[in-house]
Amino acid sequence: MHTTQFNIEYILYICYMKKAFSLLSLCVVALLALTSSSCEKDETPKPDPVDTIVLSEKGKILTDTIWRYYEYYKNFQTSGSTLVWKTNRSANTLDLHLNKVKFNKDGSYWEITEKGDSLKGTWHFTNNETQIVVNSTSTFTSDIRVLTANQFEWEVVNGTTYGVMMKRFPESDKTQTVAQLLTSKKWKYETYFYNFPLASADLVWRIGKPNNTYTVLDQLTVEYKADGTTVETYKDGSIVRGTWRLNSDATHLTVTPNGGIDFECVIKVLNGTRFEWNRVDQSYYYYGEMIPADATVGGAARR
Structure with missing residues (x-):
C-alpha cells in the first residue's frame, strides 16, 4: 500500500517537473527570440531627419x-x-x-x-x-x-x-604655361590701386564703384596675342598696340606700347578667371587686378 502510493506520488512529481521544465524552456526560448529581435531592431539605421528649412x-x-x-x-x-x-x-x-x-x-x-x-x-x-x-x-x-x-x-x-x-582665394594655374593663360582671352580691369606698398593703398578704380578717380580704365580691354603683340582698346574706340615678353622663368611680364616705354610687372596671380600683377617701377606703386572681358560673375556682375 505504501509502495504503491509512493510510486504514484513519484510519477506525479516526475510529470510535474517535466511540465515545469518544458514551460521554463519555452520561456527561455521566447526571451532569447525577443532579445534577438530587439537587437536586430536597434541595429537598423535610423533615417536622417528631414530638412524642413526651405531656402532661396x-x-x-x-x-x-x-x-x-x-x-x-x-x-x-x-x-x-x-x-x-x-x-x-x-x-x-x-x-x-x-x-x-x-x-x-x-x-x-x-x-x-x-x-x-x-x-x-x-x-x-x-x-x-x-x-x-x-x-x-x-x-x-x-x-x-x-x-x-x-x-x-x-x-x-x-x-x-x-x-x-x-570661399577659395585665387591661385595661379600651374597646369598651363603663363603664355597660354595670357593669350587665351581678352582681359579687362576689375580693380586698380596706387601706393600699393602702403598699409592703406589708394583704390582708384573698381568696377561699379562710384567716384573712381582713374576712369581711363572704364571698359578698357587688353589682348596678349600669341605672336607677342598687344592690343589695348579704350572706351572711345581708340587702340594702342605694342609688344609683350616674359622673363626666363615667366614670373615677370614686360609690355612695350608702340612709341612708349617699357612696363614691367611681377605676375602675382594668373589663372583662367583672374590676372593680378604689381608693377616693378616706382617701388611697386601700381597694382592691377584683371578678369576676362566677357566675365559676368564676381566683381564683373556689377557692369
Whole structure:
C-alpha cells in the first residue's frame, strides 16, 4: 500500500517537473527570440531627419560655405577710397587673416574676429534679398553687391566699408604655361590701386564703384596675342598696340606700347578667371587686378 502510493506520488512529481521544465524552456526560448529581435531592431539605421528649412537660391549660396576676407575697403563711396586689407599683402592697416563668417540655414550665424574671438548671432535677407541684416553685438545692414558660389561682396548701408569675401582665394594655374593663360582671352580691369606698398593703398578704380578717380580704365580691354603683340582698346574706340615678353622663368611680364616705354610687372596671380600683377617701377606703386572681358560673375556682375 505504501509502495504503491509512493510510486504514484513519484510519477506525479516526475510529470510535474517535466511540465515545469518544458514551460521554463519555452520561456527561455521566447526571451532569447525577443532579445534577438530587439537587437536586430536597434541595429537598423535610423533615417536622417528631414530638412524642413526651405531656402532661396541666394540663401543656399550664402549658407553653403565659410567666408573669409580677400579684400576690405574703407570710404568706398568717396574718391578717397583705400585698401586696408588684402590677403597675402605684406602691409595692411587691418589684419583680417583670422576672420571667418558662417551663415547657417536656420538663421543663426557665427564669426571669428580679427582677434580670434567668437561671436554668434542671427541673420536674414531684406528688401527682396538685396540686403542682409546681421544681429550680433549690434545690428548691421549691408547691400549685397555680389553673391556667387565663390564670392560675396557687401557694402554697409549708410557706412563707409566694403568687404570682398571668398570661399577659395585665387591661385595661379600651374597646369598651363603663363603664355597660354595670357593669350587665351581678352582681359579687362576689375580693380586698380596706387601706393600699393602702403598699409592703406589708394583704390582708384573698381568696377561699379562710384567716384573712381582713374576712369581711363572704364571698359578698357587688353589682348596678349600669341605672336607677342598687344592690343589695348579704350572706351572711345581708340587702340594702342605694342609688344609683350616674359622673363626666363615667366614670373615677370614686360609690355612695350608702340612709341612708349617699357612696363614691367611681377605676375602675382594668373589663372583662367583672374590676372593680378604689381608693377616693378616706382617701388611697386601700381597694382592691377584683371578678369576676362566677357566675365559676368564676381566683381564683373556689377557692369
